[in-house]
Amino acid sequence: MKSIRTVLLVEDNPGDARLVIETLREQDPHNSVLVHVGSMCEAEKYLGEHTVDIILLDPGLPDAQGLGAVRRAHAAAPGVTLVILTHVDDEELATRAMQEGAQDYLVKGQFETRALLRALRYSVERKRLDLLKDEFVATVSHELRTPLTSISGSLGLLVGQAAKLPEWAARLASIAHSNCQRLVRLIDDILDIEKLASVRAVFKMKRVSLCPLVEGAMEATRGFAQSYNVRIRMHAECEAVDVFVDADRLTQVVTNLLSNAIKFSPANQEVTVRVEKLAETARISVRDFGRGIPIEFRPRIFEKFAQAEATDARQVGGTGLGLSIVKAIVQRLGGEVGFTDAISGGTIFHVDLPLWNEALHDDTDPLIKPGYEAA
């Protein structure tokens, strides 16, 4: 395990700072260098000129508060381990801080003296493993995509000029091209699900009006629907409702549900979409008129690589990861995803999302809450 050579303590309360400094000096066998600054500006200046192994951050500084402080520290030293030290014991705040790049969240007065150093060491190790994993995923992605770029590009050019090819050659180019595209999607999905499994996947939560988002996803999927001879339409009028989500990620959810519905629809059928406001949630429903989901498959439908029949992957061209990605995203958005049989045939998938609530979501920075005071 890597030893800690330099610690930067960013804490404006002299009493709290003294406590941490004494604790570390007492317990640290490696005699780490501990630098104390009292503001984010000083921290940024120090980090611009020096290298540290770990930052201990109080997110209630005079010049930076809450998640804003976490983001600034992370931006000033992106590869450096960040541990939050705060008076507030709140799981939601801790989770958000971790999602913003912190490795641990310690509550002042609640950690034993010996536990502090151990927590710091584990945080440094977690950060090192995170960086290794990120690098591995990025390298695998690069190494797979580079040859695929030549293959997919060459086949795409052939398919685009198919009229100049003999019929049999055009057909073979088309088969190779569509399978190459499938491989690209599979790599994208595997990397995405890997990213979503990590608490570090950053979600940019904000107030979003649902109708334009859903209509945008429908528009983006229309060409795909046409290739299956399927129509998409909004069922009834889209009910105006605001939710608190990451817009890009929710678009991905709606697009995945629409793509699935299209792929499992018979030709000349339609996929209908509904947006409605329920008592405490907003609901997006996507209905197909397909063959329905076999009973024995239902418990596994959101599992990775789950497909009702082994031939599905070849026939509909899916990766078997789409619904698993949908579930992972919806959970991170604080919502739920489910499905029911439609009365006159087909399946309805629905996503329920928390409504935008000014009292809860007005401040997009949950580390700053009523009752929380800067130390």
Added chain:
Amino acid sequence: MTLRVLHIDDDADICEVVAMSLSLDSEYEVRSCASGQDGLAAAAAYRPDLILLDVMMPGMDGPTTLDHLRKNAQTADIPVVFMTARAQPRELEKFKVLGAAGTIAKPFDPMDLASSVRRYVRPFPG
């Protein structure tokens, strides 16, 4: 009007596919370089309307090449678009900060590359 594109990528196959993709549009004239170092010299001599720049290259990588392009008065204003197989959101942000006009993810659609690239070419002055 001819649009001159300089493509810098160490993968010869990708260079060929990019050149063929852009040549579907008769307005494009494409030159390729296999390294950042060669790309710097070619950019100064050729003065392209746009540079397509690979990110991960042995020797001088894409971001370093961009930095050198920006520091040379002859090439400072040429729009640069990264082509990357590592399209991670964090890296896209980084490219923007470095001054890239945009990013095209690999694999790209060869039938659509010419119109994707055209978006980044600055309007002809006057």
